[in-house]
Amino acid sequence: MTARRSAVGAVLVLLLGACGDAGEVPDLGAPVGNGDEAVATEPGTQDTAAMAPPGHEPAEVALLDAGDEPRTALRLSAQAGDVAQLRVTSEREVSGEAPGSVTGGLPPFTLELEVLEVDGERLEVSLTIIEVATDDQQLAAPLMEVEGLLEMDDRGRVHEVSAAVETGDADAAPEAFDAAWLVLPELFDVLRLLPAFPQEPVGAGAVWTVEQPSLLPGPVWEVATVTIDQFDGQRYRLRTEATYEPWQEWLDWQQQAAQDSEDIPPPALREFEGSGTGELWGSLGGLVPDHASRSREMTAVAELPEGGTVQSTMQVADRLERS
Secondary structure (H helix, E strand, C coil), X not given: CCHHHHHHHHHHHHHHCCCHHHHCCCCXXXXXXXXXXXXXXXXXXXXXXXXXXXXXXXXXXXXXXXXCCCCECCCCCCCCCXXXXXXXXXXXXXXXXXXXXXEECCCCEEEEEEEEEEECCEEEEEEEEEEXXXXXXXXXXXXXXXXXXXXXXXXXXXXXXXXXEECCCHHHHHHHHHHHHHXXXXXXXXXXXCCCCCCCCECCCCEEEEEEEECCCCCEEEEEEEEEEEECCCEEEEEEEEEEEECHHHHHHHHHHHHHHCCCCCCEEEEEEEEEEEEEEEECCCCCCCEEEEEEEEEEEEECCCCCEEEEEEEEEEEEEEC
């Protein structure tokens, strides 16, 4: 396993308080596709390194209060060829009984979204990192070669997201997998900052819940309560309060992959709690919001494979700005 993929593995399970080899993702490639089971592919066997998180349904959105009149059905609006850019910034810090304090995440980057196809309520959107705020070209160059693909609906619900690198050379596939491993959780998590709307028309003061998985700061399931804090019929502000619990499907995949590869199993989660808040400004008819921010804190207690337990706390602050 390369150092870069090892680092990503540590990020994916860092909320468990793991570090070193005990927290690595098994060297099996990555889960691919969107079915009920994750499929591992071996690096170096194809010209395209592609991966997606384990299969999941789109976000579950439930309206609790439709808000004041007048009410409007909130929808994304896009045509094939539309392009939008988002500046993405993320800060992470981990502290606790694990040795030292860890910071991670990619440096600030600019993500370009291009609408490839619109079919009724469904949108297919390409995701490309076009700029990385770092002088480290060994880090920036592979990230900018990753091509992400997003399938979503006009309510903002993500149906599938994947990351791929066209290598043109099977020998280059391991490095391509490393880059895709690094980018996929970031893309998956960035999309959780975009709004998911209810089916029904809503007005100022409306409240709904959104339930969906996330990969950062670890494989967690998010339950968010969204409130329209301001709405003038065109521009709106959303406020979000969220709780988090482990994403069991992903954790089960990690355990099974470790068993199949006879690798060191990841730590076993014993206690977990997490919460967060967020804010988003947007306008009707747009593809992406004008601004979105989110802060999260999660604490976990895990039992290590070699025995004993460890407690860690991760704090995460994310921000999107439309370029």
